[in-house]
Amino acid sequence: MVSRRTVLKGAGAAAALYGVPGLMLPAFAADRRHGLSVFGDLKYPPGFSHFAYVNPDAPKGGRINFRPPSWAYNQNVLTYNTFNSYILKGDAPPRMGLCFDTLMVRALDEPDAMYGLLAESVEISEDGNTYVFNLRPEAKFHDDSKLTAEDVAFSLMLLKADGHPQISQTLQEMVDTEARDDTRVAVQFSGKQTRQLPLFVAELPIFSKRYYTDYDFKQSTLTPPLSSGPYKVGDHAVGRYVEYEKVKDYWATNLPVVVGRYNFDVVRIDFFRERQAAFEAFKKGTVTFQEEFTSKIWATSYDFPAVEEGKVVREEIRDNRPAGAQGWYFNTRRDKFKDPRVRKAIGYAFDFEWTNQVLFYGLYTRSASYFENSEMKAEGRPSAGELALLEPFRGQVPADVFEEAPAPPVSDGSGFDRKLLREAARLLSEAGFKRDGSVLNGPDGKPFTIEFLNNTPSFKRIVLPFTKNLERLGIEATFRLVDPAQYQSRLNTFDFDVTTQRVPTGATLSDAIRQLWGSKAASVPGSRNLAGIADPAVDALIEKAIGAETREQMTIAARALDRVLRAGYYAVPHWYNPNHLLAYWDMFGHPEKPPFYDLPVETTWWVDTEKAKKIGKES
Numbered sequence: 001m002v003s004r005r006t007v008l009k010g011a012g013a014a015a016a017l018y019g020v021p022g023l024m025l026p027a028f029a030a031d032r033r034h035g036l037s038v039f040g041d042l043k044y045p046p047g048f049s050h051f052a053y054v055n056p057d058a059p060k061g062g063r064i065n066f067r068p069p070s071w072a073y074n075q076n077v078l079t080y081n082t083f084n085s086y087i088l089k090g091d092a093p094p095r096m097g098l099c100f101d102t103l104m105v106r107a108l109d110e111p112d113a114m115y116g117l118l119a120e121s122v123e124i125s126e127d128g129n130t131y132v133f134n135l136r137p138e139a140k141f142h143d144d145s146k147l148t149a150e151d152v153a154f155s156l157m158l159l160k161a162d163g164h165p166q167i168s169q170t171l172q173e174m175v176d177t178e179a180r181d182d183t184r185v186a187v188q189f190s191g192k193q194t195r196q197l198p199l200f201v202a203e204l205p206i207f208s209k210r211y212y213t214d215y216d217f218k219q220s221t222l223t224p225p226l227s228s229g230p231y232k233v234g235d236h237a238v239g240r241y242v243e244y245e246k247v248k249d250y251w252a253t254n255l256p257v258v259v260g261r262y263n264f265d266v267v268r269i270d271f272f273r274e275r276q277a278a279f280e281a282f283k284k285g286t287v288t289f290q291e292e293f294t295s296k297i298w299a300t301s302y303d304f305p306a307v308e309e310g311k312v313v314r315e316e317i318r319d320n321r322p323a324g325a326q327g328w329y330f331n332t333r334r335d336k337f338k339d340p341r342v343r344k345a346i347g348y349a350f351d352f353e354w355t356n357q358v359l360f361y362g363l364y365t366r367s368a369s370y371f372e373n374s375e376m377k378a379e380g381r382p383s384a385g386e387l388a389l390l391e392p393f394r395g396q397v398p399a400d401v402f403e404e405a406p407a408p409p410v411s412d413g414s415g416f417d418r419k420l421l422r423e424a425a426r427l428l429s430e431a432g433f434k435r436d437g438s439v440l441n442g443p444d445g446k447p448f449t450i451e452f453l454n455n456t457p458s459f460k461r462i463v464l465p466f467t468k469n470l471e472r473l474g475i476e477a478t479f480r481l482v483d484p485a486q487y488q489s490r491l492n493t494f495d496f497d498v499t500t501q502r503v504p505t506g507a508t509l510s511d512a513i514r515q516l517w518g519s520k521a522a523s524v525p526g527s528r529n530l531a532g533i534a535d536p537a538v539d540a541l542i543e544k545a546i547g548a549e550t551r552e553q554m555t556i557a558a559r560a561l562d563r564v565l566r567a568g569y570y571a572v573p574h575w576y577n578p579n580h581l582l583a584y585w586d587m588f589g590h591p592e593k594p595p596f597y598d599l600p601v602e603t604t605w606w607v608d609t610e611k612a613k614k615i616g617k618e619s
Contacts, residue, residue, distance in 0.1 A: 031123075032121035032122065032123055032134065033121060033122050033123070033124070034046045034115060034116055034120075034121055035104075035107075035113055035114060035115040035116070036104065036113070036114050036122060036198065036199055036202065037110065037111075037112050037113040037114070037199075038111075038112045038195045038196055038199065038508050038510075039195075039508075039549075039550060039551055041110075041113070042110075042113050043107065043109065043110050043113060044107065044113075044115060044256075048115075048256050049256055049259065050256055050259035050260050051107060051108070051109065051256075051257070051259075051260065051261075051595075052109060053108060053109050053591055053593065053594060053595040053604065054259065054260030054261055054591060054604050055260050055589075055591050055604075055606070056259050056260040057260075058260050058263045058589070058604075058606040059263065059589075059606050059607070059608075059609070060246075060263050060265070060606070061263075061264075061265050061607060061609075062264055062265060062266075062587075062606070062607025062609070062612070063264055063265060063266035063267070063268060063288075063607070064264050064266075064267055064268070064288060064289055064588070064601070064602055064605070064607075065268040065269075065270060065286065065287050065288045065289070066267075066268075066269065066287060066288065066289040066290060066601070066602060067269070067270070067272075067278055067282075067287060067289075067290045067291075068094040068095060068269060069291040069293070070094070070504075071094035071095075072085075072094075072097075072166075073085055073086060073087075073092070073164040073166060073167070074086075074087065074088060074089070074090055074091060074092050074164060074488070074526075075091070075092045075093065075094045075096065076091035076092065076093075076094075076484050076485075076488060077094055077271070078271060078272070078273055078455060078484035079091055079239045079271050079273070079483075079484045079485065080092055080093040080238065080239060080242065080271065081220065081222070081238060081239070081485070082220035082221055082222060083096065083221060083222060083223065083224050083225055083233060084217070084219070084220055084221055084225070085097070086159065086163050086164055086167065086205060087162065087163060087164055087217070087218060087220075088164050088165060088492060088525070088526040089218070089219070089220050090220035091484060091485055091488055093242045093269055093271075094269060095244060095267065095269060095602070096233075097205065097229075098229055098230060098231040098244050098262075098267065098602075098603075099225070099227040099229045099231055099232055099233060099244065100205035100206060100207070100227045100228065100229045101117055101118050101139070101147070101205075101206055101227075101228045101229050101252065102117055102118065102202065102203050102204060102205060102206060103116070103117065103118045103119040103122075103133050103152065103201070103202040103203075103204075103206070104116055104117055104118075104119055104122075104199075104202035104203065104257075105117045105203075105257040106203065107595075108595035108596070108597050108598040108600060109595040109596050109597065110597070111506070111507035111508045111551075111597065112196075112199060112506065112507065112508035112510075114199055114202055114203065115256070115257050116136075116255075116257065117252060117255065117257050117258070118133075118135055118136060118139050118147065118152070118206060119133040119134060119135055119136075119202070120134050120135065120136045121133075121134045122134065122202075127191070128189075129188060129189045129190070129191050129193075130186055130187070130188050130189070131186070131187045131189075131198050131201075132180070132184055132185070132186045132187075133149075133152065133184070133185050133187065133202075134183060134184055135147070135148070135149055135152065135182075135183040135184070135185065136183075136252075136255075137182070137183055138251055139228065139251055139252070140228060140251050141208050141211075141226055141227065141228045142226060142227060142228060142232055142247060143226060145208065145210065146182070147206065147208075147228050148179065148182045148183070149179035149180065149181065149182055149183060149184055149185035150179045150182075150209055151206055151207065151208055151209045152177070152179070152185040152206055153177035153178055153179045153185050154207070154209035154212075155204070155205065155206045155207040155209075156171075156174065156177050156187065156201060156204065157176075157177055158207065158212065158217055159171065159204055159205075160172075160174060162217055162218050164526065165515075165521075165524050165525065165526040165527050166512070166515050166526070166527065166528060167204070169514070169515055169520070169521060169524060169527065170197070170200055170511045170512060170514070170515065171197075171200075171201070173189055173190045173192050173193035173194075173197060174187060174188070174189055174190075174193070174197065174201060175188050175189060175190050176188045187201060194510070194511050194546040194547055195546075195547075195549075196508065196509075196510035196511055196546055197510075197511050199510070200510060200511060200512070205227075206228065207225075207227075208226045208227075208228075211225065211226040222238060228251070229247070229250075230246065230247055230250050230252070230258070230261075230262040231244035231245060231246055231247060231262070231267060232244070232245055232247055233245075234266065239271060240270070240271055241268060241269060241270045241271060242268070242269050243266050243267070243268045243269075244266065244267040244268075244269075245265070245266055246262065246264065246265045246266065250262075260604065261600075261603045261604055262603055263603075263604070263605065263606035263607075264602065264605075264606070264607065267602050270286065270287055273483075273484070274457055274458075275294055275297070275456070275457075275458050276458075278290070279294075279297055279301065282583065283304050283306065285306070285585055285617065288584060288585045288587065288588075288617070289582075289583075289584040289585070289588070289601060290582075290583055290584070291580055291581060291582055291583075291599075292581040292582070292583055293581070294458060295359070295360040295361050295363040295364065296359065296360075296361065298361075298363065298581050299361035299363065300361075302314060302583065306585070310586065311585060311586055311615040312583060312584070312585055312586065313583070313584055313585075313586045314581075314582065314583050315582045315583075315584075316579040316580065316581055316582070317579060317580045317582060317594060317599060318578065318579055318580075319373070319577070319578055319579055319580050319599070320373075320596050320597060321373070321374075321504075321506070321507065321597055321598065322371050322372065322373055322374035322376065322504070322505050322506065322507065323367065323372040323373035323374075323576035323578070324370070324371075324372065324502055324503050324504040324505055324576075325367060325369070325370040325371075325372065325502070325503040325565075325571065325573065326367060326500070326501070326502040326503070326573075326574040326575070326576065327367065327500070327501070327571030327572050327573045327574045328350075328452065328498050328499070328500055328571055328572040328574070329498065329499055329500070329501045329530050329531045329570060329571045330343050330346075330497075330498055330531055330570060330571065331494060331496055331497055331498065331499075331530070331531065331532060332531055332532040332533070332570065333494055333522075333532040334497065335444070336442055336448060336497075337497070339431045340398070340567075340568055340569045341427045341428070341430055341431040342427070342428065342431050342433075343568075343569040343570065344427055344569040345423075345424040345425075345427035345428045345431070345473075346424070346450070346470065346475075346572060347408060347409070347569060347572040347573075348409055348420045348421065348423055348424035348427070349420070349421065349424055349466060349469035349470050349472075349473060350408075350466050350469070350572050351411045351413070351414070351415050351416070351417060351420075351465070351466075351469065352366050352408065352411065352575065353410065353411045353412070353413040354411065354413050354414060354415035354465070355462060355465065356575065357413060358415070359461060359462060359465075360575070363577060364575035364576065364577055365575060365576055365577070365578070366408060366573065366575055367408075367573040367574055367575055367576050368405070368406075368407045368408055368566070368573060369405075369562050369566065370503065370505070370561075370562050370565050370566065371505060371558055371559075371562055372576055373576065373578055374505075374507070375555055376505075376509075376554075376555055376558035376559060376562065377559070377562060378405040378559040378560070378562040378563045378566070379405055380404060380405065381402075381403065381404060381405075382401075382402060382559075382560070382563065383556065383559070385556040386556055386559050386560040386563070387402075389541060389544055389556070389557060389560040390402065390560050390563070390564075392540075393536075393537040393540070393564075396536070396537055397535075397537050397564050397567060398567040398568075400567050401563045401564055401567045405562070405563055405566065406563070406566040406567050406569075407566075408572075408573050409423075415465060415469075416469065416472075421469060421472060421473060424473055425473055428440065428473065431443070433448060435474050436474075438474060439474050439476075440473060440474025440475050447476060448474070448475045448476070449475070449476040449477070449478075449497075450470065450475060450476070450477045450478070450497050450498055451477075451478050451479075451480050451496070451497045451498070452467070452477065452478065452479045452480065452497070452498050452499070452500075453480050453482065453487065453490060453496040453497065453498065453499045454479065454480070454481055454482075454487070454499065454500055455481065455482055455483065455484050455487035456481075456500075457481060459479075459500060460479050460481070463479045464479065467479065491530060492525050492526045493525055494525070494530070494532065496530075499530060500574075501528075501530050501571075502574075503516050503528070506597075507597055508551075508554070509545045509546050509554055509558060510546060511546060513542055513545070513546065514542055514546075515527050515528050515529060516528050516529055517529060517533045517538050517542060517561075517565060518533075518538070518539055518542055519533070519534040519535070519536070519538075519539050522534045531570040531571065533565075533568065533570055535564070535568065537564050538561065538564055538565065538568075541557060541560050541561035541564060542561060544557040544560070544561075545557035545558050545561055580599050585615060585617055586611055586614075586615055587607060587608060587611050587612035587615060587617045588605050588606065588607060588608060588611070589605065589606050589607070589608040589611070590604065590605040590606070591604055591605075
């Protein structure tokens with residue numbers, strides 16, 4: 001069998017990655033696996049027909065115009081200037097992933113299981129360090145060229161060398177790849193990898209090696225890329241909208257992981273700088289689906305004619321995913337935020353109870369945990385299992401790690417809780433801050449100032465009451481609104497005091513949490529460790545969590561990690577809603593029961609032509 005080494009032309013960094021002279025494959029287990037999961041459990045057997053949460057007979061056609069509720073890497077929900085979504089440079093439109101096939105696909109009714117798309121099966125060496133993916137020979141790119149093992153090997157090493165830091169940093173323990181023939185690709189790991197890393201690799205986009213020999217992957221570009229997925233970039237106007245067009249002869253249409261999915265002919269995303277403008281577009285029917293994240297709009301603004309006439313439907317669907325940790329994150333790289341007492345004091349000035357009642361119409365619940373809405377949330381005093389993990393760090397972590405799980409203060413709801421502000425003042429004084437009339441000076445003698453950086457105008461009404469309480473403490477606090485491109489640039493270079501971030505985690509913790517809270521990520525531009533967390537105890541507990549051999553062990557480690565993170569006061573916690581708040585024009589059909597771990601509207605819903613006709617929304 002001929003081995004063909006993948007080479008990244010002209011990439012010095014990549015050359016170093018190819019130092020191994022050839023993959024010597026170790027002994028392999030006899031079986032070929034149709035799916036993977038972190039702890040080995042799979043719901044779907046070999047030969048399954050389709051995922052249980054789709055309608056296999058869903059009609060095809062029509063379009064959905066929607067505002068994406070999530071995005072990744074360099075994607076920007078407010079604008080875009082590139083179609084390269086997998087590097088740090090530029091702002092890409094959300095959902096570029098619709099254009100690219102991956103080795104395997106997540107089953108959204110299981111915590112982490114994946115099943116074959118490009119890869120028909122996978123073989124795992126007995127030592128667990130080499131995975132051989134067996135590709136489907138019919139796989140092809142949109143120009144009808146074959147997608148081969150060379151493309152897979154090339155793509156994975158390209159992403160390790162030049163991909164977005166959230167990808168390249170995660171791939172550090174993937175040491176090499178090799179195409180064994182057109183349909184077999186070997187991926188070798190260092191032996192230090194986590195159980196989750198092979199699954200992360202299996203979900204990465206696969207590029208055309210030939211295409212990226214001609215185009216520089218490291219550069220932003222508005223040339224739609226050659227890809228192989230169910231959609232391709234269609235009509236678009238930079239910064240205004242992009243349409244993803246269904247590929248009519250998509251090679252994988254009849255595969256079990258595709259049946260019942262990708263039902264729309266066009267998935268369109270419109271871009272708006274302000275939420276109110278986006279809402280007006282929805283009222284007019286320009287946007288036909290949205291998940292609502294503004295409590296004021298949800299509570300007060302759905303009274304327009306289309307709602308009253310039954311043309312627009314509102315629906316609440318339970319969100320079973322971990323809510324993650326949304327909050328105002330401090331940039332601890334800056335001296336003024338290095339002391340946790342300062343960070344804790346600032347948190348005392350935010351009156352959530354008043355905010356929730358007056359501004360949020362009582363719709364939200366306060367976040368306390370980095371794993372809110374999941375069994376990984378730490379509660380009460382540490383269990384015996386948690387203590388076993390925490391004891392080695394006694395004296396190195398705050399004492400309250402060993403007490404009741406740290407939680408944000410509860411105010412009297414007045415908006416100006418004197419008791420909490422007095423406690424904040426005490427903490428600041430303890431940290432060396434002194435009042436000089438109406439001004440609070442830091443230990444360096446300079447006035448204490450805070451700039452809240454954001455790219456969303458709607459946050460201003462929430463921040464302003466917060467800043468008034470900070471001013472009562474003698475802190476000069478301002479709200480800085482910048483355009484989307486500048487905002488992303490400043491986050492990438494950690495050029496901010498405080499900014500809003502939602503830190504999502506899945507039901508199974510993966511290598512990605514190193515990018516959220518790990519010390520190495522704190523110094524990598526573009527990483528999601530915006531707070532700059534660099535704590536040996538956090539690093540050790542991250543490894544315990546992602547190195548766990550059972551889900552129970554992972555949960556215990558996550559709870560211990562949660563305690564240490566919360567005791568660091570790296571953020572002023574925000575809030576969450578345990579439900580998806582959906583509003584859409586009544587022209588869609590959807591599966592009776594959504595998958596437990598996500599709400600994939602654009603890939604599992606469809607246009608109901610009879611409903612669409614009734615409300616005048618025929619395609």
